[in-house]
Amino acid sequence: MATAQATPARPATAGGRRGPLAALRDRPAAAKLLLLALVAAVVVPVVHGRWGGGIWPEALTADLSAPLGEVTDWIVSNRDSHPLFLYFFGHISNAVVLSVRGVYLVLLALGWAGVTVFAAAVAWRVAGVRLALTAGVSFLLCGLLGMWVPTMQTLALMVVAVLASVVLGLLLGLAAGLSDRVFRILRPVLDTMQVLPAFAYLLPVVLVFGIGVPGAVLATVVYAAPPMARLTALGLRGADGGVMEAVTSLGATGRQRLLSARLPLARKELLLGLNQTIMMALSMAVIASVIGAGGLGDRVYQALSSVDVGAALAAGIPIVLLAVVLDRTTEAAGRRIGAEPTGPALLRGWRGWSLAAAATAAVAGAGRAADGQVWPDDLTVAIAGPVNTAKDWMVDHLYTGVPVVGGTADLASHFTSGVLNPLRSGLTALPWWSVLLIVAALAWTIGTWRTAATAVLAMAAIGVLGVWEPSMDTLSQVLAAVAVTLVIGFGVAVGAARSERLERLLRPILDVFQTMPQFVYLIPVVALFGVGRAPAAAAAVVYALPAVIRITTQGLRGVDPAAMECARSLGATPGQQLRQVQIPLARPSLLLAVNQAVVLVLAVVIIGGLVGSGALGYEVVLGLAQGDLATGLVAGAAIVCLGLMLDRVTQPTTRRQRQES
C-alpha cells in the first residue's frame, strides 16, 4: 500500500551517488518509514521505561472534569444576569427566534397551496419544468403524509440556518479568497469543522442557549458554513488570470474587480457551495431535534421513543423529499449557468419571475379565501400501520431461524464476539506509543509530515483527555464497520460500473439512504440485531454505503477508455481488466471512498450511543441527558480528535499533489 503510493521514480540527479541512499530517494515512502523506525528505536525504550506500555498512562492525562464543571455552574448561575448573556448571546438568540418565526408565519400565511406553487415556481425559474413538477409533487406528498406543519417548521428553521451559513461562509470565503494569509490560516480550521461529527457540537450550544431553536440554528450554522466558505474561496482563487488582467488594465478598482469579474466568474462554485450547505444543514436539522429544534426531526425522534418505525418513516420521508428537491434544484441551477435562455420571451428574465410571483400570490389568495391554509386533516394517508406490519413480519422471519445463515440475532452476536470484541481487545492491548507510531506511519506514507503530525497530535490529545479506552472501543467499531462497508460497497460498485442499468436502478435507492435521517435506521436495526454495538455498526454501514458506491462507480467509470481498450485488445479477462487496469487507475477515487466511508461511519457509530454502542457516543448522550459538560464535552472533543486522525490517515494524496504543483 505504502510503496505503491510513491511518486514515479525520478531520474537520478547528475553526478548523484548510486547506492542505498539513491534508492531511498526514489522511494520516499520507504525513506519515511525508515526514518520513523530510526526515531522510534531511540524514543520508544525511553518512553516505555518512563511510562510503560498498555493503555495511555495516568501520568500523562489532564483531568478536565473539575474546571469544566465550574464552567457549567458559572454559566447556569450567570445566564440570567451577566452582561455577556444579556447583551450578546441574548440578542443572538432573540434574532434567531424572530427570524425563524417570521419565516414560519409567512409560510403559514401562504397556506399549503401557496407554498407548493411557490416552490414549483422557483424550481421552474431556476431549474426547468421537470424539477418544478418534482417540487410540487414533493410538497403535496408532505401534506398527504400528514406532516405539513412539521415540514413548514423544518423549512423555516432551514431557511434561516442556510441564510446565516451562506452569509458567514461568503464572508469567510471572501477573506480567504482575497488574502493568502487568511487562506492559510482558515484552511485547517475548515478542514477540522468538516470532519467533526455533528453530534459533538450540541452540548456547548445547549449550555449557552438552552434547549430549543436558537441553539439548534447555531449548531447548524457551525456545521453547514464550511463548505460555502471553502467553495467561495476556491472560486475566487480560481478566477481566470487573463480576465483579471484585462479588468485591471481597464482601470477597475478593487471593489469593481471583485463585483464585476471575480464573483461572477465564481458563480458555479458559489452555487455548489450553496448546495452543499443546504444538504449539511438539513442533516443537522434532524440531529438538532435532540436539543428541541422541533419540526420533522422532532417527529422522528418522538417516534423513536415509542418504538414506532412507521411514524418515524412518515416523518423521515418529507426530509428525504426536501433534500431531493433542494439538491436537484440547486444542482440544476448550477448546470444552467451560462447556458442560453430557452422558451418564449414572455417567460424569460424578470417577466418570468413576476409571472411566478403573480401565480403564487393568486393561489395563496385563493387558498386564504377557501380557508385552506393548513393541510386538511381528512386528506392524509396513514402509512405508519402498514410499515409497522412489514417491519414486524421482517423481524419475525429474520431474527432467528433462517436456514443456513442463521437469524440476524445470531449474525449480530457472531459479529460482536468474532469481530468487534477481538478488535477492541487488540486495540486496547496495543501499547499506547505503538498506536501513535502506527498512526504516524500511515499518515506520513500517504500524506505529508504535516498530516502525520496532525494525526499523531489528535491521537495524543485523546490520551491526554483521559478517554483512551472508550476511544479505542469506538475506533474498533469504526474499523469493523468501515471494513464491511468497503467490501459491500466495492462489490456493488464494480457491478454498477459494468452495467448502466444496475446503476440507474441503484440511484434512487442510494438517494433515499443518503438523505434519510440516521435516526430512522436505529429502531429497525435494533429490532433485527438486538441492542449493542452490532446494530450501530449496521446502521453505519447502511449510511456510508451510498457515498462509497457512488464515488467508486464514478472512479471506475472514469478510467481512460483508451487504457481499457488496450487491455481488452491484449486479451485481458474482465477480472484482469479490473485488477490490473481499472483499480490502479481509479486509485484516487478509491482512496476518497475510503476516506468518506471512515468519516460517515464515525458519525453514525456515535449516534449508535442511543442503541447501546457504548463508548464515546454513549458519553455524549449521557452528557446531553444529564447536562454534564465535563463528560459530554470531553467525549465530544475525543470524537473530534478521532475524526481528525481518521481523516488524516485516509486522506487521499490530492492535497500533496496540489502542494507540490
Added chain:
Amino acid sequence: MNRSRTRLITALSSAAALLATAGCGAADMTKQASPFAAPAGVRTVTLSVQSWVGAQANVAVAEQLLKEELGYRVDLVQTDEVPAWDALSQGRVDAILEDWGHPDQEKLYIDEKKTIVRGGDLGVTGHIGWYVPKYWADKNPDVTDWKNLDKYADELKTAESGGKGQLMDGSPSYVTNDVALVKNLDLDYKVVFAGSEAAQITQIQQFAKEKKPFLSYWYQPQWLFNEVPMVEVELPEYTDECAAKDPADIDCAYPTTPLQKFLNADFAERGGDASAFLKKFHWSEKDQNEVSEMIASQKLTPQEAAKRWIERHPDVWKTWLPEG
C-alpha cells in the same frame, strides 16, 4: 486601494455603531418562547415531553384538555430530564408533569434561584427496580432474590457483557445507581446500557418472543408489563441512610417515589387558568397506563389516545378544571 480601505473602515465602524445602539437594551434570556408558538393574542402553554410513554400520556391528556376545555394553544418540547429543568427555569417550557426526583436541581432552582415552584403530586407512584420476566421466574423462583443472582449469571451472558451476566439499563438520562449497585453488592454482572428506552423495549420484546431469560433495569408504572409480565428482583432494603450516601457507595434498592409536577415560577403566578389546571392535574396509575398502552401497543397517536380516555373518564378530569 487606499480609498477603498478608508471606505471599508467607515462602513465597518458605522456597522459597529449601529450594532451598539441596537444592542443597548438587555436581552432577557429567561423570556424566550418557541418561534413556533401561536401568534400574539393567543394564550399558549408550553409543556415538556420526556422520552418515556407515561410522560407522553400525561402531556397528551393535558394538551387535549387545555385546548378543548380552556381554549389554549399548546406547544410541546421534547427534552431529556435534566435539560428540561434548565428549560423550565428559563421559561422555555412552562411545566414538567412527571419528575422522578432530581434533588440537585430542586435545590438549585427551587430553593436558591426560585425560578421553579412545585406543582404537587401527579397521583402516580413511581418505582425503579431490577426485573426478570415472569416466565423465567416461574421456573426459577429463587432468582427474585439478589443473593442468588450470581447463580444465573451464566444464563444471562451476551456478546456485549464480556463473560459476565448482562444487566440491561436503558437511557442514560434515567435515574440509575446500577453500576454502583453491581460493584457494591459484588455481583458477577456487567451493566449494558441500551442507550435509549426505545432500544431497551425492543430488546425486551425480542427476548420475550423467544422466552429467553433477561435481567433489566425497569420501572413502574409501565405499559410494557401488560405485554411482557415481569417480576421484581428483591434488592437490599431501601433506607434513608443508604440513599444519603455518595452515589458511588449506594448499595440498596430504589425508593418508591410519588411523581411530582413542577412549574415555572412566573407561569405558576400569572398562568391563569392553565396554571390552575396543571396544579390540579392528578390521576391514577391505572388511568395513565390506559393511555400509555393505547399509544405504545395500539400505535395510536398520543392525541387520539388522549381523546379516547377523555371520552371515557369525564368524572376524573372534570375536577381539574378551574371553577366558573
